[in-house]
Every structure is written in structure tokens, then in C-alpha cells.
Amino acid sequence: MNIKRQLIIPCTLIGLLILIPIYSLVVSYFKSASSLSLKSTLTEVSLFSHHGKIVNIKDFKDTPTLLFFGFTHCPEVCPTTLSNLLNNIELLEKNKKNYRVLFITLDPERDTINNLKDYLQNFNSSVIGLTGELNEINKFAKNWNIYWEKVSEGDDYTINHTATVFMINKKGNFAGTIAWGESDESIKLKLQKLLNL
Numbered sequence: 001m002n003i004k005r006q007l008i009i010p011c012t013l014i015g016l017l018i019l020i021p022i023y024s025l026v027v028s029y030f031k032s033a034s035s036l037s038l039k040s041t042l043t044e045v046s047l048f049s050h051h052g053k054i055v056n057i058k059d060f061k062d063t064p065t066l067l068f069f070g071f072t073h074c075p076e077v078c079p080t081t082l083s084n085l086l087n088n089i090e091l092l093e094k095n096k097k098n099y100r101v102l103f104i105t106l107d108p109e110r111d112t113i114n115n116l117k118d119y120l121q122n123f124n125s126s127v128i129g130l131t132g133e134l135n136e137i138n139k140f141a142k143n144w145n146i147y148w149e150k151v152s153e154g155d156d157y158t159i160n161h162t163a164t165v166f167m168i169n170k171k172g173n174f175a176g177t178i179a180w181g182e183s184d185e186s187i188k189l190k191l192q193k194l195l196n197l
Helices: 004-032 038-042 078-092 112-122 134-143 185-193
Strands: 063-071 100-105 125-130 147-151 157-160 165-168 174-178
Touching: 038 134, 063 078, 078 100, 078 185, 100 112, 100 134, 112 125, 174 185
Parallel strands: 063 100, 100 125
Antiparallel strands: 063 165, 147 157, 165 174
């Protein structure tokens, strides 16, 4: 019995020593995420909409916004994510409240203003495409902890990237995420809260 007790105490201390730093990291991550805002990250960069205008934070004042990073040559994740978001919002919306979906390209080399405009004709006018210089997109993506990498070289490359949708409330603050593959029921609940339906 004494041996067991002698073993339990050191094991408990070791467990606590491991868990406390992990807990601190998790807490600091969520604190930093909750302090994210569209204003603080968008005003640091110079990006253009698919209409050819410099993006101004005033365009999104008092408007719930969904933020998604991708690229127009994306074969599945990007078009599926955008379609699912818009379909779920359409099913929920009764009063047609204002909202925006920002689609930020991670492939400015191919996703010019005109290419973005052509691609976004497949979706409704609430979707705004953003492009710009690579270093500006890098900076904006980094602020949202987006992972992305170009795979293979030449004209036939693709891009692996974070497929998370970031929800921004009407005050412009981070309000949660929607994960790739999340169920429609879960998405609807989150959107109801975001859009105040």
C-alpha cells in the first residue's frame, strides 16, 4: 500500500506539470482568437474586391460576415463550402437580413480580379472575392492562422489549405468557426446565432 501511495503522488505531480502548460497554451490560443477582428486584420493590408475596388472596412459595418480562404481552381472544398454556406443561409433567412461572405484567394497568381469575377458568378451577390499582392494575402492569412502550401510546380499546381470558415459578428469581432464537413444542423445553429434569426 505504501509503495502504491508513494508512486501515486509523483505520478500526479508529473501529470499536473504536463497538463498545466498545455492548458495555458489552449487558453492563450482562444484568448488570441477571441480578440481577432475584421477591422484589425483588414486595415493592416491592401486587398482588392472582385469588383476592382480597394476593400474598405466600412463596407462591412454592422454586417455579419463569413470569412473563407481558398482558390478558384480548388476542385471540391472551396465550391462545396461556399455552396453549403449559401444554401444553409437561404433556408434560414426569412427577412433577408444583410450578410457577407468574403472569399480570400490564396492563389493571386491565377486569381486575378477578372478570374474571381467569373468564378463568383456561380454564387449570389453576397459573396465578395478578395485578391491582391502575395505578401498582402500572406499577412492577412497569417493573422487568421491559415495554413497553406502550393503543391507541385508549373501551371498545374494545387494548394493545400485550412478549410475553416470564420464567423464575424456585426460588430466585426470573431464569433466562432465552421469546420469542413460539419453537419448542416450544426451549421444552421451557428448561422442562426450569427445572423440573429
